[in-house]
Amino acid sequence: GAVVSQHPSRVICKSGTSVKIECRSLDFQATTMFWYRQFPKQSLMLMATSNEGSKATYEQGVEKDKFLINHASLTLSTLTVTSAHPEDSSFYICSASGDSLSLHFGNGTRLTVT
Amino acid sequence: QKEVEQNSGPLSVPEGAIASLNCTYSDRVSQSFFWYRQYSGKSPELIMSIYSNGDKEDGRFTAQLNKASQYVSLLIRDSQPSDSATYLCAVNTYNAGNMLTFGGGTRLMVKP
Numbered sequence: 001g002a003v004v005s006q007h008p009s010r011v012i013c014k015s016g017t018s019v020k021i022e023c024r025s026l027d028f029q030a031t032t033m034f035w036y037r038q039f040p041k042q043s044l045m046l047m048a049t050s051n052e053g054s055k056a057t058y059e060q061g062v063e064k065d066k067f068l069i070n071h072a073s074l075t076l077s078t079l080t081v082t083s084a085h086p087e088d089s090s091f092y093i094c095s096a097s098g099d100s101l102s103l104h105f106g107n108g109t110r111l112t113v114t
Numbered sequence: 115q116k117e118v119e120q121n122s123g124p125l126s127v128p129e130g131a132i133a134s135l136n137c138t139y140s141d142r143v144s145q146s147f148f149w150y151r152q153y154s155g156k157s158p159e160l161i162m163s164i165y166s167n168g169d170k171e172d173g174r175f176t177a178q179l180n181k182a183s184q185y186v187s188l189l190i191r192d193s194q195p196s197d198s199a200t201y202l203c204a205v206n207t208y209n210a211g212n213m214l215t216f217g218g219g220t221r222l223m224v225k226p
Contacts, residue, residue: 006157034213043202043218044158093157103148103204103214108157 003027004096006106013084013113021079021109023094029074030096034103035067038091050077084113117141118205120217129226133190137203137217140184146206147179147186148214153199161201162188193224 003026013019023033031052036044048069049057056069068080077096081088089112095103118139127133135149146165150158164170164177164186176189186205190197200221204214 032213044216046213046216049213091155104160105150105157110155 004030004094004104004106006094006109008109009107010110011112013111015085015113016083018080018082019084019111021081021092021094021111023077023079023096023106025075025096025104028096030077031074033071033077033094033096035069035077035079036093036095038093038108044093047079081111084111086113089113117215118203118217120201120203120220122218123221124223125220126223126225127193129193129195129224131193131224133193133197133222133224135188135190135201135203135220135222136185137187138185139203139205139215141205141207141215142181142184144181144184144205144207147177148204148206149175149177149186149188150202150204150216151197151199152202152219158202190222193222195224195226198222198224 005024005026007022033050035047037047038044046059047062050069050071052071052074058064066082071077091108093108094106097103120137149162151161152158162175162177164179167179167181170177174191178187200219202219203217206214
């Protein structure tokens with residue numbers, strides 16, 4: 001089955017620093033990748049849609065200057081949380097799809113900002 | 115009204131029983147429907163997809179879709195404690211590309 005690799009799985013950073021999260025589709029080409037955020041006991045919230053070679057489309061309320069998304073190739077998208085603050089602490093999950101409409105998720109990144 | 119709605123639960127069933135999880139959606143042009151299972155602290159994993167009205171079975175799981183009534187359900191037969199998780203319903207519309215809209219999830223607890 002389709003495999004999506006997300007790295008790192010867990011990161012702790014200090015307030016004001018930036019964190020980069022990578023999402024790779026290992027055995028298929030993903031023209032579109034999605035970035036989600038999930039707070040404890042809440043559902044997935046779509047942050048942005050990342051298209052290879054073009055600017056990401058951000059959902060309402062998501063600051064594009066704070067959450068930088070780069071989708072440089074058909075197998076790699078990155079999310080950079082800039083100037084992170086404690087309220088950015090969350091579970092960040094990427095997903096990608098190949099030929100089928102079903103999404104395959106990465107294992108998620110647990111971000112803790114101290 | 116939320117686009118995809120699920121009862122948050124928890125839904126508690128005894129081991130060996132049938133667990134029934136329900137989901138309703140508001141967009142009539144929705145085309146594809148998915149059930150994901152998410153264990154605490156983990157990312158969702160795809161269990162079932164269904165595109166046509168009726169039932170689709172895969173092992174202990176059966177997805178049911180009724181487009182006229184705009185609901186999709188997931189039945190888990192012979193529930194096991196390892197099935198305890200949050201189950202997310204997701205819906206895709208034709209003109210949304212591969213973007214899914216997720217429900218809030220139903221937490222299932224299977225008691226030994």
